[in-house]
Amino acid sequence: MLARVIRIAVVVGLLSLVMTLALAFRRDPHDIRTGTIGKPAPAFTLQRLDGSGEVALADLSGKVVVVNFFASWCLPCIQENPALVRVYERYRASDVVMLGVDFQESRENGLAYVQRMGTAWTTVADDDGRVALSYGVFGPPETFFIGPDGVIAGRHIGPIDEATLVNGIETLRARAAR
Amino acid sequence: MNRRVVVAIALLVLAAALAFAARPHEATADERIDQITTELRCPVCQGLSVRDSSSETARQMRVLVAQRVREGKSNAEIETEFRASYGDWILLSPPVASWSGVVWLVPIAAIAAGLVLATGRLRSADPLEPVEPSATQVAALRERVAREEAAEG
Numbered sequence: 649m650l651a652r653v654i655r656i657a658v659v660v661g662l663l664s665l666v667m668t669l670a671l672a673f674r675r676d677p678h679d680i681r682t683g684t685i686g687k688p689a690p691a692f693t694l695q696r697l698d699g700s701g702e703v704a705l706a707d708l709s710g711k712v713v714v715v716n717f718f719a720s721w722c723l724p725c726i727q728e729n730p731a732l733v734r735v736y737e738r739y740r741a742s743d744v745v746m747l748g749v750d751f752q753e754s755r756e757n758g759l760a761y762v763q764r765m766g767t768a769w770t771t772v773a774d775d776d777g778r779v780a781l782s783y784g785v786f787g788p789p790e791t792f793f794i795g796p797d798g799v800i801a802g803r804h805i806g807p808i809d810e811a812t813l814v815n816g817i818e819t820l821r822a823r824a825a826r
Numbered sequence: 827m828n829r830r831v832v833v834a835i836a837l838l839v840l841a842a843a844l845a846f847a848a849r850p851h852e853a854t855a856d857e858r859i860d861q862i863t864t865e866l867r868c869p870v871c872q873g874l875s876v877r878d879s880s881s882e883t884a885r886q887m888r889v890l891v892a893q894r895v896r897e898g899k900s901n902a903e904i905e906t907e908f909r910a911s912y913g914d915w916i917l918l919s920p921p922v923a924s925w926s927g928v929v930w931l932v933p934i935a936a937i938a939a940g941l942v943l944a945t946g947r948l949r950s951a952d953p954l955e956p957v958e959p960s961a962t963q964v965a966a967l968r969e970r971v972a973r974e975e976a977a978e979g
Binding site: 652656657659663684687690752776777778780782786787 | 936
């Protein structure tokens with residue numbers, strides 16, 4: 649009788665483990681929902697990488713904002729750059745704003761990188777990393793989608809592709825149009 | 827002076843010195859920074875605290891913690907600021923009340939449910955109680971015994 653109880657308990661335990669693992673692995677590891685998702689995007693005012701003034705997130709209110717954290721020493725940032733360029737060209741005349749936030753390096757290196765990569769969108773310098781910390785960034789590259797209401801709707805950890813960028817932007821535009 | 831009195835006084839002085847050294851005192855700024863950064867997880871490391879990590883991210887976090895301590899923020903307020911950005915994950919010892927505790931409870935609950943289920947099924951099964959043979963069976967057995975005794979004869 650005891651053996652039968654143990655056998656059934658083991659089967660039930662294994663089934664539970666399989667179910668737990670199946671649920672865990674269904675999630676996209678790049679779509680990590682930490683503290684900032686669904687909350688107002690932390691405000692910031694940062695200097696442009698080229699030194700031509702400041703950019704405040706508050707000035708972009710009412711627009712879809714794609715904030716991309718990057719650094720020149722980060723190889724996945726180089727990998728994702730062509731997708732960012734294509735998406736920037738696609739939306740440059742629209743209500744979508746792309747903003748690159750360079751962090752954990754000198755401004756000189758960051759500026760040389762954006763000039764080398766042909767980055768046409770606005771790039772700013774997060775010199776002390778405070779903005780990255782306030783967004784809960786683990787490391788570059790990371791991309792945040794901020795809606796016209798100023799709330800962070802999504803984030804992507806690691807190199808992002810064109811489809812994910814377009815999907816994130818269009819979801820927010822559709823929501824804003826409703 | 828009595829030797830016992832001297833020993834007793836010496837012990838009292840020692841106890842008083844120990845009590846004085848171990849008295850609760852207000853932590854200095856550096857102690858608080860150490861305490862907070864020991865409790866915070868380095869986001870770019872494997873299981874290292876912000877205090878122990880040499881990464882740039884951890885360094886920036888230590889600078890931010892130090893600034894918040896200087897600003898007069900409490901330990902809880904500083905940890906709350908990091909939890910707002912990174913969630914409970916940023917604490918090396920997340921609060922027990924967090925929903926993540928369910929991850930540990932589910933397998934235990936599942937095994938307990940399995941045991942209850944198995945016990946219930948076994949109890950509902952027919953009990954193995956001794957059954958009295960019928961009169962026909964008794965007669966057949968007697969007849970068989972008599973036949974075998976006659977054969978041995």
